Amino acid sequence: xxxxxxxLTFLVAGAAQASGETLRATNPRWKAECGSCHVAxxxxxxxxxxxxxxxxxxxxHFGSDASIDPATTAEILAFLEQNAGRRKPDPxxxxxLRITETHWFKREHDEVPAATWKNPLVKSAANCAACHxxxxxxxxxxxxxxxxx
Amino acid sequence: xxxxxxxxxxxxxxxIALPAVxxxxxxxxxxxxxxxxxxxxxxxxxxxxxxxxxKSTHGSDWSCAxxxxxxxxxxxxxxxxxxxxxxxxxxxxxxxxxxxxxxxKWFKRNxxxxxxxxxxxxxxxxxxxxxxxxxK
Numbered sequence: 001x002x003x004x005x006x007x008l009t010f011l012v013a014g015a016a017q018a019s020g021e022t023l024r025a026t027n028p029r030w031k032a033e034c035g036s037c038h039v040a041x042x043x044x045x046x047x048x049x050x051x052x053x054x055x056x057x058x059x060x061h062f063g064s065d066a067s068i069d070p071a072t073t074a075e076i077l078a079f080l081e082q083n084a085g086r087r088k089p090d091p092x093x094x095x096x097l098r099i100t101e102t103h104w105f106k107r108e109h110d111e112v113p114a115a116t117w118k119n120p121l122v123k124s125a126a127n128c129a130a131c132h133x134x135x136x137x138x139x140x141x142x143x144x145x146x147x148x149x
Numbered sequence: 150x151x152x153x154x155x156x157x158x159x160x161x162x163x164x165i166a167l168p169a170v171x172x173x174x175x176x177x178x179x180x181x182x183x184x185x186x187x188x189x190x191x192x193x194x195x196x197x198x199x200x201x202x203x204k205s206t207h208g209s210d211w212s213c214a215x216x217x218x219x220x221x222x223x224x225x226x227x228x229x230x231x232x233x234x235x236x237x238x239x240x241x242x243x244x245x246x247x248x249x250x251x252x253x254k255w256f257k258r259n260x261x262x263x264x265x266x267x268x269x270x271x272x273x274x275x276x277x278x279x280x281x282x283x284x285k
Contacts, residue, residue, distance in 0.1 A: 065261035
């Protein structure tokens with residue numbers, strides 16, 4: 001029994017560490033370019049197909065011109081694809097561009113009260129750092145979670 | 150041979166460590182002036198025109214001041230994401246207007262967002278002249 005518990009502890013710790021590390025995958029250009037107007041969203045939060053579509057449309061990026069030069073675009077896209085989420089999207093459907101519209105995001109945030117989303121300190125569901133206090137460091141652990149009052 | 154390799158690696162390290170072609174805001178302005186001077190009727194940049202341009206909307210919802218605020222020597226805020234924007238006035242932020250590629254990138258993006266077109270060299274020069282006139 002004790003051994004089982006130990007193994008379980010290791011497995012859970014191992015899984016947590018693995019997910020933490022992949023969310024923390026970093027690249028200086030990605031951090032600088034994708035992090036200038038918002039938190040640089042971790043590559044793993046979208047599949048490679050989505051990143052490809054995102055990087056191809058930066059001149060019209062959610063209502064803003066976020067265009068960057070071709071060499072930097074190529075480097076960032078390679079980084080994003082290499083560290084992208086592994087779940088294969090439905091090829092018949094257009095690639096998902098909003099992280100907040102993924103099933104994963106909705107499931108992870110279904111306990112967040114409606115009042116929190118409406119809090120002016122949150123402003124937008126894209127504002128990870130409003131609650132994930134260490135989002136800038138790629139740390140989305142529940143321990144660093146603080147809902148603004 | 151050894152010395153050559155040392156020199157090459159030293160050069161490589163320096164190239165990585167130094168920011169891309171550093172220049173002063175005055176040099177950035179001089180580049181704009183050179184281009185603006187090609188326009189007929191150019192009589193120099195104007196702080197007052199730059200301030201007016203910065204604080205007005207130009208057919209869209211946003212002005213420069215929407216995110217950079219009416220005091221570009223202070224911290225601004227991205228109107229959509231809420232992310233803090235460091236001061237734009239060189240007196241308050243020594244990094245501003247010191248990297249030509251960065252200057253070009255942001256003028257392109259922000260002029261598209263605010264005016265739905267590229268800014269003219271005169272408009273850019275006026276704005277930079279205004280920003281450079283601000284104290285910390």
